[in-house]
């Protein structure tokens with residue numbers, strides 16, 4: 001018989017997790033799970049609030065004699081990313097998640113598991129329920145929409161962040177303790193163009209597909225090719241021997257993913273079309289060879305299509321030169337942990353609209369000054385052309401807490417007492433809700449840890465069972481000692 005999730009040790013955590021799996025909670029639809037958490041507090045006579053954003057805040061008094069211990073906030077997000085395999089029938093608004101034990105991991109059948117971040121929620125509920133744990137004053141905060149708008153973190157009032165320390169349980173690698181994360185910004189360039197009619201031309205489409213892509217923060221140092229950048233290089237190469245006119249340029253899907261595909265539709269003089277195709281194939285082979293060990297599935301497809309109105313020759317070249325000038329990739333490594341990217345930028349999407357071409361980039365940095373530097377460079381590229389406007393939005397602050405304080409000391413001594421390796425104190429080249437809390441409550445010292453979750457946000461998502469136990473024990477010991 002299949003082992004029950006609720007019976008995995010530590011049972012306190014997994015029995016809560018198995019109950020949370022029964023409650024639908026995709027981002028934006030957290031009402032049921034919020035009510036469940038509120039009821040959890042009510043049943044235990046704990047002071048609980050659901051705030052305007054929909055976050056649940058639970059206050060837990062100190063155990064006897066621990067009233068003057070540092071006040072700790074435990075925090076997780078209650079929403080999950082709803083993704084399923086095409087062949088699975090699952091309604092994320094109604095159906096429970098069907099989880100099972102798969103070796104050292106727990107995963108779901110054909111859907112995301114939602115261990116990101118309900119394993120954090122379950123860990124906090126287990127700590128609140130732990131009758132043997134002596135602790136100082138605690139606050140539990142469960143936020144909404146972390147995976148989409150960050151509405152919960154942005155909307156959380158300062159009064160709920162009163163405390164000495166905040167432990168976020170939303171990071172995803174055993175043995176790591178994060179004390180900082182990158183800020184980011186959405187940068188959009190609008191390349192305005194006039195459409196012209198061309199004669200004696202053949203329409204050609206060049207599409208690049210199946211590039212590795214990846215997360216624009218976590219994967220930016222992996223050396224993957226940017227499909228938009230490779231396509232721009234091919235066109236630049238062709239421009240020395242051929243005239244062409246761009247009808248349409250499309251690339252990437254979202255600005256926070258490294259583009260895995262790009263396509264351009266061109267008008268090419270009919271008598272040169274054959275030679276153009278051959279030259280494009282050759283240029284592709286030469287350019288992609290830089291990435292031969294990484295981009296093993298990358299492919300080019302060139303096909304004929306209709307002639308249509310297009311950018312003029314000069315604007316076609318301007319667009320290519322702009323795409324090639326824009327920064328992309330790793331810009332600087334961190335001096336605190338040299339294995340971590342400090343500043344990077346992803347040339348994420350290109351989209352052709354009626355009157356302009358929209359180019360979206362996402363710079364990230366562990367330092368505000370790093371973010372400023374990249375934005376300045378992008379602005380400088382835009383200023384070289386008089387038909388390009390720039391828009392900046394959604395600037396998210398970076399977060400950096402102390403790398404030495406009594407919370408971290410307690411966590412390391414807890415690891416030693418539990419026979420675990422010391423936690424590696426590090427930084428994350430991606431965003432976490434902690435950055436928003438640090439901005440709202442600058443005196444609060446924050447850390448983030450969590451059990452290893454592989455392939456989050458996909459139906460392959462799985463959480464490492466032993467890691468869940470380690471995180472629970474580390475936090476439990478820390479609260480007892482602090």
Ligand SMILES: [Zn+2]
Nearest residue numbers: 116117146170
């Ligand atoms: Zn998460």
